[in-house]
Amino acid sequence: MGIVGAGFVGPHHVDAVRRLGYVDIVAVAGSTEASAKKKADAIGAARAYGSYEALLADPDVQVVHNATPNYLHYPVNAAAIAKGKHVISDKPLAMTAAEAKKLLDQATKAGVVHAVTFNYRGNPLVQQARLQVARGDIGTPHFLVGYYLQDWLLKDTDYSWRLEPDKGGASSALGDIGSHWCDLAQHISGLRITHVLGDITTVIKKRKKPTAAREAFQAAGTNDAFELVDIKVEDLASVMLRFDNGAKGCFSVGQVCAGHKNDVELEICGSKSTLKWRQEQQNEIWFGHRDKPNEILMKDPSLLAPEAQRYAHLPGGHQEAWADAFSNLMRDIYGFIAEGKKPSDPHPAAFATFEDGYRANCVIEAILASAKAGSTWTQVSY
Numbered sequence: 475m476g477i478v479g480a481g482f483v484g485p486h487h488v489d490a491v492r493r494l495g496y497v498d499i500v501a502v503a504g505s506t507e508a509s510a511k512k513k514a515d516a517i518g519a520a521r522a523y524g525s526y527e528a529l530l531a532d533p534d535v536q537v538v539h540n541a542t543p544n545y546l547h548y549p550v551n552a553a554a555i556a557k558g559k560h561v562i563s564d565k566p567l568a569m570t571a572a573e574a575k576k577l578l579d580q581a582t583k584a585g586v587v588h589a590v591t592f593n594y595r596g597n598p599l600v601q602q603a604r605l606q607v608a609r610g611d612i613g614t615p616h617f618l619v620g621y622y623l624q625d626w627l628l629k630d631t632d633y634s635w636r637l638e639p640d641k642g643g644a645s646s647a648l649g650d651i652g653s654h655w656c657d658l659a660q661h662i663s664g665l666r667i668t669h670v671l672g673d674i675t676t677v678i679k680k681r682k683k684p685t686a687a688r689e690a691f692q693a694a695g696t697n698d699a700f701e702l703v704d705i706k707v708e709d710l711a712s713v714m715l716r717f718d719n720g721a722k723g724c725f726s727v728g729q730v731c732a733g734h735k736n737d738v739e740l741e742i743c744g745s746k747s748t749l750k751w752r753q754e755q756q757n758e759i760w761f762g763h764r765d766k767p768n769e770i771l772m773k774d775p776s777l778l779a780p781e782a783q784r785y786a787h788l789p790g791g792h793q794e795a796w797a798d799a800f801s802n803l804m805r806d807i808y809g810f811i812a813e814g815k816k817p818s819d820p821h822p823a824a825f826a827t828f829e830d831g832y833r834a835n836c837v838i839e840a841i842l843a844s845a846k847a848g849s850t851w852t853q854v855s856y
């Protein structure tokens with residue numbers, strides 16, 4: 475494999491793949507040769523390239539991971555497919571639904587394996603929740619509610635390329651973390667979001683943009699030089715939802731919510747029971763009942779459905795976490811590639827494709843259109 479972009483999440487791609495044991499970490503591409511060399515040394519990759527084009531020209535790279543800022547997702551993914559490489563892109567798949575659709579069509583035509591890192595799918599209890607909904611344990615879902623909240627953009631000194639539309643896209647919080655929530659809700663419930671009504675807000679309207687580059691989640695130093703810039707994209711949003719079975723829902727995203735670090739929560743209320751999974755307590759599922767005491771299922775392979783067991787690698791009481799789920803995702807994707815499967819073959823559960831990435835782009839675009847129209851119900855066009 476070769477990776478383009480080794481900032482915050484890139485090294486986690488490498489770590490997750492290395493744990494599989496049968497994939498060579500061939501190369502890293504950075505924005506300059508010097509930065510790529512530094513990253514390659516840190517990650518333990520054999521080769522360093524100063525451009526993604528150079529990495530794509532390396533015949534030993536068979537799978538390309540794209541962990542660059544959003545505006546580079548389309549060009550890097552498209553160039554990798556054009557070279558006949560399999561592509562694992564970070565989310566959002568592209569800056570717009572139209573670009574995401576082009577990538578899906580291009581990858582399908584080229585016959586390369588395509589994946590998007592909706593990594594929460596790799597959690598054993600997410601798979602357990604999905605299987606329990608599918609086998610009818612909570613009855614018919616009628617309400618899906620939750621949030622994805624963080625606090626790393628709470629201060630006006632916090633800054634990221636995610637806040638610049640030309641680098642992050644027309645949406646910030648929704649595209650960055652709302653895309654994860656929407657994928658998770660649809661993945662666990664098996665339902666599709668058909669209509670949205672969005673209310674979006676920019677809480678911090680002016681930020682101190684550091685003059686020197688800073689990577690994601692890196693706090694400002696007290697003496698950092700900055701320029702004051704206007705922020706046009708949302709750092710907070712609330713969205714009402716309608717699903718294809720008639721279920722209703724709502725979720726909020728915010729990156730200005732103190733105390734919430736990476737707080738993803740999804741609750742599905744069904745005709746029999748309710749199920750809740752929360753990323754910050756990811757080794758538990760809560761079940762709410764009307765006629766008997768509520769229950770908590772603690773992750774323990776012996777208590778999981780057989781199809782969920784393979785996502786759990788430690789016995790009960792041994793906590794599994796974000797990086798383990800990320801590695802499960804890679805296990806599903808690389809297993810698929812190693813077995814020589816075609817993109818049209820059935821995919822393992824945790825494996826999200828460019829089609830899932832495209833769908834998430836469509837939902838986010840519909841939310842932005844709804845908010846722009848004065849928060850009106852808007853159909854998602856896929």
Ligand SMILES: NC(=O)c1ccc[n+]([C@@H]2O[C@H](COP(=O)([O-])OP(=O)(O)OC[C@H]3O[C@@H](n4cnc5c(N)ncnc54)[C@H](O)[C@@H]3O)[C@@H](O)[C@H]2O)c1
Nearest residue numbers: 479480481482483503504505541542544564565591689690
């Ligand atoms: N799946 C997840 O949970 C998750 C988590 C974090 C980030 N992400 C996604 O991953 C992507 C990267 O996010 P991040 O937080 O790691 O950002 P980051 O800014 O920390 O890292 C991006 C890296 O890309 C490099 N880069 C920039 N231009 C480049 C170029 N032309 N060629 C090669 N490298 C280049 C930068 O130098 C930097 O090292 C984003 O699209 C983000 O949405 C996903």
